[in-house]
Amino acid sequence: MKPQSLLHKSLLATSVALLLTGCGTTAEEPAVQAEALSTSESALLFGALPSCDEPEELDEVIEHACIHAEMGPFEPVTAAALGAPVLVDVSAPHTTFNISLPRSTNSWGWAGRVSFLPDESGEFAFLLSRHRGLRIYEAATGTEVARECRYEIPAEVCGALKTTILADLEADTEYYLEFRSVLRRNASFSLIVEEAGHHHEE
Incomplete structure (x- = not known):
């Protein structure tokens, strides 16, 4: 049972590492989207505004x-x-x-x-x-x-x-x-x- 337990833990650790790496990648995406939004604004696309929250x-x-x-x-x-x-x-x-x-x-x-x-x-x-x-x-x-x-x-x-x-x-x-x-x-x-x-x- 111990080999399976070690394998299970190894897979979990690998999964966590991949998730953290994925989070790092997605954290950069809003910056790219914000840059695209700025480009849209400079191109006079007036609709590129957030909706009013309340x-x-x-x-x-x-x-x-x-x-x-x-x-x-x-x-x-x-x-x-x-x-x-x-x-x-x-x-x-x-x-x-x-x-x-x-x-x-x-x-x-x-x-x-x-x-x-x-x-x-x-x-x-x-x-x-x-x-x-x-x-x-x-x-x-x-x-x-x-x-x-x-x-x-x-x-x-x-x-x-x-x-x-x-x-x-x-x-x-x-x-x-x-x-x-x-x-x-x-x-x-x-x-x-x-x-x-x-x-x-x-």
Whole structure:
């Protein structure tokens, strides 16, 4: 019985070693995936964002925004072409901006930017009537702002809005919201920006 016991222990040890080696390999895979995600982001694949962990916290924000998406007030605007001065401002609260993107002259599809200037620091929800999202840049430096997560709004919650993207912004800092579209039907859409949370001073 002892030879079998030793063989059994040897097999167990070998299995553990293989498992540990396997764990080492899989630990590197998230880094590769993160690099691929970064590449996707740089290629303007707006959908490459994690899902919001607790969408129920957005319920009140989405419910409020949905009223404005359906009832207004509405303001039609045409985004500035990429590389052109950004003169269109979408900072007015509780307003549905019906945005039209200009045809891009230096790349495929349609693309444009609008300006947003928050009067308070905190988390903001960018609610869109399309599935494609946006990228956010500091106007003064051109630095891209990290977006926290996205939430696909169920049709039964709000038929007029499809996507919510959260980002943390600073007061009195101008931001450029950049939108792109391959298809003409996605080049016209609605945007509502709502505060989703304040920064609390200690």
